[in-house]
Amino acid sequence: xxxxxxxxxxxxxxxxxxxxxxxxxxxxxxxxxxxxxxxxxxxxxxxxxxxxxxxxxxxxxxxxxxxxxxxxxxxxxxxxxxxxxxxxxxxxxxxxxxxxxxxxxxxxxxxxxxxxxxxxxxxxxxxxxxxxxxxxxxxxxxxxxxxxxxxxxxxxxxxxxxxxxxxxxxxxxxxxxxxxxxxxxxxxxxxxxxxxxxxxxxxxxxxxxxxxxxxxxxxxxxxxxxxxxxxxxxxxxxxxxxxxxxxxxxxxxxxxxxxxxxxxxxxxxxxxxxxxxxxxxxxxxxxxxxxxxxxxxxxxxxxxxxxxxxxxxxxxxxxxxxxxxxxxxxxxxxxxxxxxxxxxxxxxxxxxxxxxxxxxxxxxxxxxxxxxxxxxxxxxxxxxxxxxxxxxxxxxxxxxxxxxxxxxxxxxxx
Amino acid sequence: xxxxxxxxxxxxxxxxxxxxxxxxxxxxxxxxxxxxxxxxxxxxxxxxxxxxxxxxxxxxxxxxxxxxxxxxxxxxxxxxxxxxxxxxxxxxxxxxxxxxxxxxxxxxxxxxxxxxxxxxxxxxxxxxxxxxxxxxxxxxxxx
Numbered sequence: 020x021x022x023x024x025x026x027x028x029x030x031x032x033x034x035x036x037x038x039x040x041x042x043x044x045x046x047x048x049x050x051x052x053x054x055x056x057x058x059x060x061x062x063x064x065x066x067x068x069x070x071x072x073x074x075x076x077x078x079x080x081x082x083x084x085x086x087x088x089x090x091x092x093x094x095x096x097x098x099x100x101x102x103x104x105x106x107x108x109x110x111x112x113x114x115x116x117x118x119x120x121x122x123x124x125x126x127x128x129x130x131x132x133x134x135x136x137x138x139x140x141x142x143x144x145x146x147x148x149x150x151x152x153x154x155x156x157x158x159x160x161x162x163x164x165x166x167x168x169x170x171x172x173x174x175x176x177x178x179x180x181x182x183x184x185x186x187x188x189x190x191x192x193x194x195x196x197x198x199x200x201x202x203x204x205x206x207x208x209x210x211x212x213x214x215x216x217x218x219x220x221x222x223x224x225x226x227x228x229x230x231x232x233x234x235x236x237x238x239x240x241x242x243x244x245x246x247x248x249x250x251x252x253x254x255x256x257x258x259x260x261x262x263x264x265x266x267x268x269x270x271x272x273x274x275x276x277x278x279x280x281x282x283x284x285x286x287x288x289x290x291x292x293x294x295x296x297x298x299x300x301x302x303x304x305x306x307x308x309x310x311x312x313x314x315x316x317x318x319x320x321x322x323x324x325x326x327x328x329x330x331x332x333x334x335x336x337x338x339x340x341x342x343x344x345x346x347x348x349x350x351x352x353x354x355x356x357x358x359x360x361x362x363x364x365x366x367x368x369x370x371x372x373x374x375x376x377x378x379x380x381x382x383x384x385x386x387x388x389x390x391x392x393x394x395x396x397x398x399x400x401x402x403x404x405x406x407x408x409x410x411x412x413x414x415x416x417x418x419x420x421x422x423x424x425x426x427x428x429x430x431x432x433x
Numbered sequence: 434x435x436x437x438x439x440x441x442x443x444x445x446x447x448x449x450x451x452x453x454x455x456x457x458x459x460x461x462x463x464x465x466x467x468x469x470x471x472x473x474x475x476x477x478x479x480x481x482x483x484x485x486x487x488x489x490x491x492x493x494x495x496x497x498x499x500x501x502x503x504x505x506x507x508x509x510x511x512x513x514x515x516x517x518x519x520x521x522x523x524x525x526x527x528x529x530x531x532x533x534x535x536x537x538x539x540x541x542x543x544x545x546x547x548x549x550x551x552x553x554x555x556x557x558x559x560x561x562x563x564x565x566x567x568x569x570x571x572x573x574x575x576x
Contacts, residue, residue, distance in 0.1 A: 043449055043457070044497065065496050066451045069530035077529055089526050092455025092551065136458060139465075155465035162462070173455045173551050395454065 029057055032382070045394075047385075054381045059374040074360040080106055080180065080326045080350070081319065083357060087346070088174050090362065091395050093136065096129040097339035098362070099178040101346040104259060106180050108333030109350050110326065112315050116261075118182035120308040123261040124195075125169060125177055126337070127297040127304075131202070132161045133340035134242075134290040134297075137393045138213065141287070144386040145222045150212060157205060164198040167191070180322060181315030192305055199298050206295055213287055214275075223283035227376045227388030230281055237372045241342020241365050242293060243392050245271050246286040248279035253338040265303050270296060283391040290393075327355050341365040341393050366395045442474030443565055445515075446484035446508065450501055450537065452491030455551040456518040460488060463554045475561055481507040486564050489543075492520040492527050493534045505541040511571050513564045515545040517557060522546050 034047040044065035050058040070090055074083040087102040088095045100122060107114065114122075139154035162172050168187060169175040177183050187195075213219060229239065234247035244251055250269040254262045270292045272278075272285040279285065316322040332349040342365030349359035369392050376388050447460055463470050464477055478484050481504045493501055505514070514537070519525035521537045537543055544567055547560035 043454065044451070044500075065494060066449075066491075067494060067496070067532050068451060068453075068492065068527045069532045070527070073527065073530055086526050089453045089455070089520075089550075092453040092458060095453075095455070152466055155462065156467060159462070159465075159467040172553065173459060 051382060056377050056380050059377045061370060061373060071360045071362060074357050076356060079323060079355050080357055081323060084178055085176065092173055093133055093395060094339045095174055096126050097337045097344050100126060101335035101337040101344045103178050103180050104335030105333040105346040105348040108335060109331040109348055110329040112181040114182045114315055115312045116309045117311045118313045119260045120304050121183045121187050121313065124187060124301050124304045125175065127300045128161060128165050130297045130340045131294050132158060134294050137290060141387060141390050144390045147218060160198055160201055164195060167194055179314060182313050186313050199301060202298055210291060213291060222387060223287060225282050226384055227283045227391055228281050229372055229376050233375050237375065238368045239372045240368055242289045243286060243369055245269060246289045247281035253336050253343050257336060259337060261304060264307060265300055283387060286391045328352055339365055341395055342369060370394060443486060444476055444478045444484050445486040445488050446478055446481045447488045448504055450489060450491040450497045451494035452518060456490040459551045459554055460517065460557060463557050468554045468558060470558055484508050485512060485568060487514045488517055489514060489521055489537050490517050492524050493537055493540050495532055495534045498534045498540060501540050511568060513544045513568050514541055515547065515560055515564050516543050517547045517552060519548055519550045522548055525550055
């Protein structure tokens, strides 16, 4: 009887799409019973820009590299990385070994910047702005290094099909090592700040638990999955670029604590350890980098000709800071654009874990628990088709309805 | 421009209309210690009702049009709209996409444009300073 009454009393709180706790537009419908969250529904599609369509209708494959870079402003190395690997797989172009090492170095630089960015945002979500500012100050060092190596802070434009566009020369090594040493000297301090602080422990321990079974069932990828004890990492499981030559092990929280809980605290541990791992990978790359050319075909016009003639399909998999990103392309002979381009970003699968994580928690824990997945919505929003025939909820608003109605009237008038 | 031009604090509200995050993280970088615009009194607020300036990023996605209009109406006068990034100015790399409702200035009036994909933090600070000058002039015109 009591249960019946409380069930009736549930209330749905809409969050977003524009909301101060969310950095990107997404709409969450939280069904709450008092303070406890009973159910969560997620609506995406506010950042859908039709990128795959552009690659299939407007751009040639080389131009698509730069569009793929703009899928996400944070992971704008891993998307072109997976994309060029997919095209190389389809066409049989092999990048020279030096290019593979340069790709690995910048991919790991991106991981450092992305994880530090996440750590800052997570601290901000629990209201610990001092740490947010501290982490972002520390992050500027890697931004400087990225600018030094690639020429730009955010969109790096380093990738080309069959290699990279800029070389990392011997003269640049001391500057790179200087930045890596800076992070190595800071690592213990960062570890103390994030893992030993009482406030952070109180807000993150046993919050937003995702058990290993659930993570396996929901196909959680990346650091969120590894924090639940799923030893999944493309860099180790299916090494690409130079990762096969390097010493890489999957990072799980039990390396540091001995147990796997799968809570927000464990996700912090995994990301911190991965920053350290990324530094070690860059150091190994600098030592082992072979000399040689950086492009398989330096002439863009010739490369474009090969791509227009090429036929076949390919898959590129890369380990983004948020998890596994997969690009699929199909090329048809005589067609200047891609015949098919499909992107599967890590957040797309990780969002499915969000309802499991949020259920049973308090409303105040939503920002940190949701942010702990490191959702990147601009990667995710690819679906525009709403199935109205099956009676599914459609997110049309008044203006859209009005437009549809006007269109129908015009059609009938003809 | 000299620093004495900053006579009062300028509060900005950040509105993402479908941006790729590139500009958004640069806006956050502007607020954090390296660039630290809070020393000029510029700060990010959580509600458009508290803001003087709307920082708009992204090429407006169709689903976001009513939200952008509503946020614009919620911002009190005198207000300014500042577009950060190429895609909000003229579509950028997405300009022919089927899901764009056009650049920001086709939805709401825009005062300051900051080009770049993404713009450097220095450019964003310069844009806010330009917005401040414009806001001051608008206020003088009202009086």
